[in-house]
Amino acid sequence: MAKAYDHLFKLLLIGDSGVGKTCLIIRFAEDNFNNTYISTIGIDFKIRTVDIEGKKIKLQVWDTAGQERFKTITTAYYRGAMGIILVYDITDEKSFENIQNWMKSIKENASAGVERLLLGNKCDMEAKRKVQKEQADKLAREHGIRFFETSAKSSMNVDEAFSSLARDILLKSGGRRSGNGNKPPSTDLKTCDKKTTNKCSLG
Numbered sequence: 460m461a462k463a464y465d466h467l468f469k470l471l472l473i474g475d476s477g478v479g480k481t482c483l484i485i486r487f488a489e490d491n492f493n494n495t496y497i498s499t500i501g502i503d504f505k506i507r508t509v510d511i512e513g514k515k516i517k518l519q520v521w522d523t524a525g526q527e528r529f530k531t532i533t534t535a536y537y538r539g540a541m542g543i544i545l546v547y548d549i550t551d552e553k554s555f556e557n558i559q560n561w562m563k564s565i566k567e568n569a570s571a572g573v574e575r576l577l578l579g580n581k582c583d584m585e586a587k588r589k590v591q592k593e594q595a596d597k598l599a600r601e602h603g604i605r606f607f608e609t610s611a612k613s614s615m616n617v618d619e620a621f622s623s624l625a626r627d628i629l630l631k632s633g634g635r636r637s638g639n640g641n642k643p644p645s646t647d648l649k650t651c652d653k654k655t656t657n658k659c660s661l662g
């Protein structure tokens with residue numbers, strides 16, 4: 460029987476408790492959203508297969524608990540991840556400041572070549588915004604990674620973010636290359652262009 464996919468990529472979401480990691484995964488894998496907050500215990504995963512550059516990519520997306528007390532369990536999963544998504548909440552400054560700590564945790568626990576992506580979630584809550592887009596853009600540039608503002612609630616940029624990470628992993632792993640291999644952050648993808656023009660709010 461023919462294989463149902465060409466590549467299997469393992470992705471991991473990390474970030475403070477309550478920033479919306481579980482909701483982002485549920486929006487991506489099931490196109491659903493729930494306002495009820497049930498904090499993740501330990502670790503869980505969901506699957507969705509996407510088409511990228513003519514290839515079927517099966518994404519196994521691992522959800523980690525943001526709470527400090529689960530750190531030993533969750534960091535054990537960093538090593539197997541090909542892509543790690545760092546999530547903060549645009550209405551919670553502390554969750555953005557902590558991104559530096561999550562970056563450090565990646566350095567200490569993940570494989571050297573892991574692809575990273577920064578997401579500022581809950582961008583439907585513009586009135587409560589505490590973290591400016593420019594601050595996060597600067598941080599992402601400093602780390603040489605892509606950045607999107609997303610909303611698991613409105614679904615803004617969710618597919619774009621996951622697809623962009625999957626595409627970067629595909630290119631890195633020897634998939635079809637376009638242009639030069641030096642990836643400037645947040646510039647060479649249609650999905651990222653969209654990010655800069657999209658107004659991210661529920662209106």
Ligand SMILES: Nc1nc2c(ncn2[C@@H]2O[C@H](COP(=O)(O)OP(=O)(O)OP(=O)(O)O)[C@@H](O)[C@H]2O)c(=O)[nH]1
Nearest residue numbers: 477478479480481482494496499525581610611612
């Ligand atoms: N307005 C809005 N609320 C969101 C969004 N994403 C998540 N939430 C809410 O934020 C709360 C926390 O979401 P979760 O996805 O459970 O957060 P988490 O990061 O997985 O939290 P832990 O499992 O504790 O690490 C829930 O009440 C969600 O409904 C979003 O994009 N917009």
